[in-house]
Amino acid sequence: MLGVWLLAAWIAPPLRAEDGYDLWLRYRALAPEHADAYRAAASQLVAGDATPTQAATRAELLRGLEGLLGAAPPLSAAVTRPGALIVGTPASSPLIARLGLQTGGLGREGYLIRSVVVDGHAATVIAADEDIGALYGAFHFLRLLQGGQPIARLDVRERPRLQRRVLNHWDNLDRYVERGYAGQSIWDWHKLPDWRDPCYTDYARANASIGVNGTVLNNVNANAQILTPMYLEKVAALAGVFRPYGIRVYLSARFSAPIEIGGLATADPQDPAVRRWWRDKADEIYRHVPDFGGFLVKANSEGQPGPQDYGRSHADGANLLAEALAPHGGIVMWRAFVYSHEEPEDRARQAYSEFVPHDGAFAGNVMVQVKNGAIDFQPREPFHPLFGAMPSTPLMMELQITKEYLGFATHLAYLGPMYEEVLKADTHARGKGSTVARVIDGSLHRYALTGMAGVANIGSDRNWSGSHFDQANWYAFGRLAWNPALDARAIAEEWTRMTFSNDPAFVAPVVEMMMGSREAVVDYMTPLGLHHLMGRGHHYGPAPWVEGGPRADWTSVYYHRATREGIGFDRSASGSNAVAQYAPPVARRFGDVGRVPEEYLLWFHHVPWDHRMRSGRPLWEELVHRYARGVDYVKRMRATWDGLGAHIDGERHAQVAAFLAIQQKEAQWWRDASIAYFQTFSGRPLPAGQAPPPHPLEHYKALQFPHAPGDGR
Numbered sequence: 001m002l003g004v005w006l007l008a009a010w011i012a013p014p015l016r017a018e019d020g021y022d023l024w025l026r027y028r029a030l031a032p033e034h035a036d037a038y039r040a041a042a043s044q045l046v047a048g049d050a051t052p053t054q055a056a057t058r059a060e061l062l063r064g065l066e067g068l069l070g071a072a073p074p075l076s077a078a079v080t081r082p083g084a085l086i087v088g089t090p091a092s093s094p095l096i097a098r099l100g101l102q103t104g105g106l107g108r109e110g111y112l113i114r115s116v117v118v119d120g121h122a123a124t125v126i127a128a129d130e131d132i133g134a135l136y137g138a139f140h141f142l143r144l145l146q147g148g149q150p151i152a153r154l155d156v157r158e159r160p161r162l163q164r165r166v167l168n169h170w171d172n173l174d175r176y177v178e179r180g181y182a183g184q185s186i187w188d189w190h191k192l193p194d195w196r197d198p199c200y201t202d203y204a205r206a207n208a209s210i211g212v213n214g215t216v217l218n219n220v221n222a223n224a225q226i227l228t229p230m231y232l233e234k235v236a237a238l239a240g241v242f243r244p245y246g247i248r249v250y251l252s253a254r255f256s257a258p259i260e261i262g263g264l265a266t267a268d269p270q271d272p273a274v275r276r277w278w279r280d281k282a283d284e285i286y287r288h289v290p291d292f293g294g295f296l297v298k299a300n301s302e303g304q305p306g307p308q309d310y311g312r313s314h315a316d317g318a319n320l321l322a323e324a325l326a327p328h329g330g331i332v333m334w335r336a337f338v339y340s341h342e343e344p345e346d347r348a349r350q351a352y353s354e355f356v357p358h359d360g361a362f363a364g365n366v367m368v369q370v371k372n373g374a375i376d377f378q379p380r381e382p383f384h385p386l387f388g389a390m391p392s393t394p395l396m397m398e399l400q401i402t403k404e405y406l407g408f409a410t411h412l413a414y415l416g417p418m419y420e421e422v423l424k425a426d427t428h429a430r431g432k433g434s435t436v437a438r439v440i441d442g443s444l445h446r447y448a449l450t451g452m453a454g455v456a457n458i459g460s461d462r463n464w465s466g467s468h469f470d471q472a473n474w475y476a477f478g479r480l481a482w483n484p485a486l487d488a489r490a491i492a493e494e495w496t497r498m499t500f501s502n503d504p505a506f507v508a509p510v511v512e513m514m515m516g517s518r519e520a521v522v523d524y525m526t527p528l529g530l531h532h533l534m535g536r537g538h539h540y541g542p543a544p545w546v547e548g549g550p551r552a553d554w555t556s557v558y559y560h561r562a563t564r565e566g567i568g569f570d571r572s573a574s575g576s577n578a579v580a581q582y583a584p585p586v587a588r589r590f591g592d593v594g595r596v597p598e599e600y601l602l603w604f605h606h607v608p609w610d611h612r613m614r615s616g617r618p619l620w621e622e623l624v625h626r627y628a629r630g631v632d633y634v635k636r637m638r639a640t641w642d643g644l645g646a647h648i649d650g651e652r653h654a655q656v657a658a659f660l661a662i663q664q665k666e667a668q669w670w671r672d673a674s675i676a677y678f679q680t681f682s683g684r685p686l687p688a689g690q691a692p693p694p695h696p697l698e699h700y701k702a703l704q705f706p707h708a709p710g711d712g713r
Ligand code: GCV
Pocket: 170, 178, 179, 220, 221, 298, 302, 337, 376, 404, 712
């Protein structure tokens, strides 16, 4: 028996080392049972290359099929044998025109994939109205093959539910990435426009494969230099690389740019010279980039300049830029992440207070970009009360892909369930079923513009995202931006198959592990609705003791409000009354300590340490239990992963294993430090079986991390 095993081990080819660069587009050889069937269904490729997008589509199919099946199918102008793959539009392909497929209604980006019979031969057709739709269809087809899915009787009809599916890079011009954990910015500004790194093309391929159709190149904490002629040439070079892949370039605009690079004395939106400056600047940008998407703006937030500096409103500011972009078809994505330095109001209430009065006052080419929750991308937040509250202003969702508050690059936290949770949340804005997804897809309020933004986790690291599993969050963002109704588990499975292996013995445990991983982070960092308890500035590690400094809402004590009596932020009617910003059925539920979902308990209520939880435990014991549960989950992920080494290459397996070890250490640290701190308030013993923190509280408080990555600067 041992001999047979040794022989098999000797014969089996070693799994080639992989560094993660290929993302989910690896196109490694499929198992024979799949490859043989697929070969018969892709015996020749009928696809043109008359435009750059057509050429990209054809090249991707050839590359994918060659990798997956061992050889690329021959190109052909006509169907001459069974199993042809035909790709194109009625305009680009006489064959597709002749088939008379119902491409109407697919829109610019939609496609269909259908099993058909052409000239007596079974064939598969990928058809669209525009080239870009055919490219998306080609990626869909390849995804089916990569996942080992049946392709004999295909009848797929797809179109994106959201129009603007945009990555937001928080990349500075010196290549530092704010909240970036994957190295430097991938934009090598210094060498652009002359050197166009091949990774820009691979970036475009990866994004097109998941339907991302826009990218904001620079940080929302913007430097006006990006709007100068020298940088616009560089921007144009990137736009040229991305164009064939259907990706438009956008820029973050600094509101005070007319002063900083325009030589004006003011940036007041009502000033005629300022208006002229922005119009001229927009004209200049479109001379460089004719399909420029528009501006993203962070104004009057965290020290950024904005219209309020001149006594004007957010609508005044957004409309100034909108007016300049409108003649060219550009849009403004105006962020609702605002909270003022002077305002004593609960920070969770401020965006709603500032924006709702201006509903309907924004120009037709403005979208207001709203983070999923009202504080800041915490491991768990209730949905932002602005969703459903601005029926006359298109709201787009802003999700964070980079894990600023979920363990940076090393913690395995699959964010699909978090994105799904907010998209499925019911705002009750127009009765039951008024989900956040229906707000942003425009169906609830008939928005003319729709979109979703994701703060990118991409950097110069060879594996793009700083860790192999963080690639899944980029992937999930794109898939949900295409269709917010998709299921996070199905996305995880797709990604796992494409990124690692189709072997069910690998796929099932990995998907299981991913699906609970975000909840584990919530447990070991901020259980039961706690939030904003991380290290000051860099946001690394636990620091519930943070207090003092320039502003109360940059501390932890502002959010947890622990006393000897209890813990939590009272946002009910007896407190800040932030609950009143939700539609009445939601407000009643969140505002009632007996009905609020326990995962939001301490977000909305200040409750005594002996508050009885649904488990029957008093709050203090439940809190300790949750911290431990989070750590235990990570231990189990490690054990699972350790047992999966035979299924994938050693290089990626080893890095994930090492990162899980870091995660376990840091999860334990979060648990220990948090318990040590909160016990000074609760004054209660740890429940039986719970080990005391190994160090006194002062040890945890003294830890310093001056060079933790990604800090804002
Ligand atoms: C780009 C949080 C982050 C900041 C970020 C800000 C924003 O506060 O910590 O780094 O700044 O959000 O979204 O504008």
